[in-house]
Amino acid sequence: xxxxxxxxxxxxxSRWKLVLKILLPLLVLAVGAAGAYQxxxxxxxxxxxxxxxxxxxxxxxxxxxxxxxxxxxxMGSVIPAMELQLRSRVSGHVVxxxxxxxxxxxxxxxxxxxxxxxxxxxxxxxxxxxxxxxARYALQLEMGQQSVAKREWQIxxxxxxxxxxxxxxxxALALRKPHLENAQADLASAxxxxxxARLNLDRTRVIAPxxxxxxxxxxxxxxxxxxxxxxxxLVGTDEFRVQVSIxxxxxxxxxxxxxxxxxxxxxxxxYGNNSGxxxxxxxxxIRLLGELETEGRMARILVAVKDPLALNxxxxxxxxxxxxxxxxxxxxxxxxxxxxxxxxxxxxxDSRIWIAGxxxxxxxxxxxxxxxxxxxxxxxxxxxxxxxxxxSDIAAPVEGMPIRTE
Numbered sequence: 403x404x405x406x407x408x409x410x411x412x413x414x415x416s417r418w419k420l421v422l423k424i425l426l427p428l429l430v431l432a433v434g435a436a437g438a439y440q441x442x443x444x445x446x447x448x449x450x451x452x453x454x455x456x457x458x459x460x461x462x463x464x465x466x467x468x469x470x471x472x473x474x475x476x477m478g479s480v481i482p483a484m485e486l487q488l489r490s491r492v493s494g495h496v497v498x499x500x501x502x503x504x505x506x507x508x509x510x511x512x513x514x515x516x517x518x519x520x521x522x523x524x525x526x527x528x529x530x531x532x533x534x535x536x537a538r539y540a541l542q543l544e545m546g547q548q549s550v551a552k553r554e555w556q557i558x559x560x561x562x563x564x565x566x567x568x569x570x571x572x573x574a575l576a577l578r579k580p581h582l583e584n585a586q587a588d589l590a591s592a593x594x595x596x597x598x599a600r601l602n603l604d605r606t607r608v609i610a611p612x613x614x615x616x617x618x619x620x621x622x623x624x625x626x627x628x629x630x631x632x633x634x635x636l637v638g639t640d641e642f643r644v645q646v647s648i649x650x651x652x653x654x655x656x657x658x659x660x661x662x663x664x665x666x667x668x669x670x671x672x673y674g675n676n677s678g679x680x681x682x683x684x685x686x687x688i689r690l691l692g693e694l695e696t697e698g699r700m701a702r703i704l705v706a707v708k709d710p711l712a713l714n715x716x717x718x719x720x721x722x723x724x725x726x727x728x729x730x731x732x733x734x735x736x737x738x739x740x741x742x743x744x745x746x747x748x749x750x751x752d753s754r755i756w757i758a759g760x761x762x763x764x765x766x767x768x769x770x771x772x773x774x775x776x777x778x779x780x781x782x783x784x785x786x787x788x789x790x791x792x793x794s795d796i797a798a799p800v801e802g803m804p805i806r807t808e
Contacts, residue, residue, distance in 0.1 A: 457806045461794035462758050463744070467787055470743045470780055472655045472735030472773050478646035480727045483706065484612055484638030491605045493628045494518030496621055503619055508639065508713065509610040516608040516621065516633055523603040530596035537589035544585040613639045615711065617725075642710035642723055644671055644685065646731050647700040655735035655773075658690045658703060669705045672730040673723060681721050683707050687733060705731060738772065742785045748793045749779050756792035756799060764796070764803045 498517045502509050509515060614636040621633050646669075648656075657667040666687035674680045685707040694701060709715065710723040723729075748755060749771070757765040769784035785791075790807065 457804050458796050459806045459808050460756075460758060460764075460792045460796060461808050462790040463748070463793050465742055465744075465785055465787060465789045465791050467740050467742055469737050469739045470741055470773075471737050472780070473775065474648060474652050474655055474733040474735055475775060476646045476648045476731045476733065478644040478705070478729055478731050480707075480710070480723050480725055480729060481643050481645050482637045482725060483641040483643045484614075486611065486614070486636045487632050488515070488608065488634045488636055489629065489632055490516070490518065490608050490627055491629060492518065492523070492602050494520075494522070494606060494626075496623055496625045496627060499621075499623055503616065503634070505616060505618060507616045507619075508711075509614055509616065509636075511610055511612045511614075513610045514607050515610050518606040518608070518627070520603055520606040523599065523606055527596065527599040527603055530592065530599045534589070534592040534596050537585070537592040541585040541589050544582050548582055608633060610636070612636075615639050637725060639711050639713060640709065642707050642725070643688075644669075644705040644707060644729060644731060645691075646703050646705055646733070647695055647698060648703065648733075650694070650699075650701045653690070653701055656687060656703070656733055657736075658687055667734050669731055669733045671705065671707055671723070672732070673721075673727055675721060679721075683710070683720070683723065705733075738780060738782070740782075741772070742781045743778050744781060744791055745793055746774065746777055746779055748791055749774075750799075755781075755785075756796070758790040758792050758805060758807050762804055762806070764792070764799060764801065764805050766799065766801050 495518060496516055497519050500507070500509060500513060500515045503515050617635040617637055619634040621627055621631070627633065657665065659666045669685045669687055671683045671685050672680055673683075685705040687703055688706045689704040691702040691704065707723060712720045712722050744755070749769075750756060750766075753770075754766055754768050757767055759765050767784060769781050771779050772782050773780040792805075794808075796805070
């Protein structure tokens with residue numbers, strides 16, 4: 403009996419535990435919901451507010467008028483200023499050459515480059531000297547005959563003046579005028595031939611006509627040359643030229659000489675090597691060529707660069723310029739006064755700028771540019787001193803929009 407009561411008690415206890423497990427969480431949820439409801443009714447009500455839109459922050463540059471030089475950028479190639487196909491003016495056998503008579507050799511003006519065998523030409527001079535002596539002797543004899551003929555004429559004409567009114571032909575023959583003219587002509591001819599022989603002798607020495615570098619040489623000691631043979635190809639070392647192509651409308655900014663002696667614009671020539679180093683040489687505009695490029699229809703000017711191979715430079719050596727080298731050139735143009743120089747990136751849509759107004763708003767203003775290059779734009783009108791030019795970007799610019807300056 404006791405056992406049955408105990409079992410019944412245990413079953414009731416289990417049922418109560420089950421009921422508590424179910425009802426207790428529900429009771430907690432109900433209490434929480436009631437508390438939240440009460441707080442929502444009695445708590446402070448949040449005020450609705452329109453969110454603020456952040457103002458764009460811009461970078462500015464204070465404008466200031468100044469004098470700016472126009473610099474015209476261009477590309478060009480190096481060409482010789484003086485070039486010569488060296489030939490001999492006489493034929494002969496080469497008996498000696500200059501030590502620098504080789505490809506790349508440097509020779510000075512007036513130096514003997516090639517010597518032809520002079521013996522034949524020396525003998526020709528001696529022959530002509532003998533001929534001159536004979537012609538002078540014949541002329542002196544004829545002068546003596548002239549005196550005899552004059553006296554004979556006076557005797558025949560009974561003391562009348564020699565130049566009296568007589569038959570001109572008879573008088574000329576009697577006074578041996580044709581003989582005198584012939585003797586004088588023979589002497590002049592002999593002297594001219596002697597001068598030519600001496601010139602030919604001098605021409606056996608082939609002289610460098612100017613300071614030059616030898617690009618190619620075609621003869622050596624022992625060669626037999628004629629007046630038609632090319633001995634060497636020379637290029638002057640005192641000056642090279644850079645042939646530069648520029649737009650035709652850029653010519654108005656550059657001082658180009660119209661005749662020799664007039665000053666030209668200064669030009670800086672930039673060139674590099676395989677290591678990436680860039681060197682600079684200073685040149686001068688000397689000529690405007692008379693025709694446009696066939697393809698680009700661009701104008702061509704010549705820039706002279708002195709001592710291109712740096713042969714006369716003492717101290718730090720500059721890399722030489724080479725014929726055919728492609729170079730970059732910057733040509734100094736005119737000065738523009740009371741203008742504004744602004745970064746190229748500050749020009750919007752190719753014709754507008756942005757100004758940060760004193761009222762904290764954006765002003766979009768059209769401007770006319772008078773010069774542009776890779777990095778800057780020069781403006782004459784449309785800007786004022788101390789205005790704030792916006793140099794940074796704005797995602798969606800609108801006239802009058804509020805901005806903040808940095």
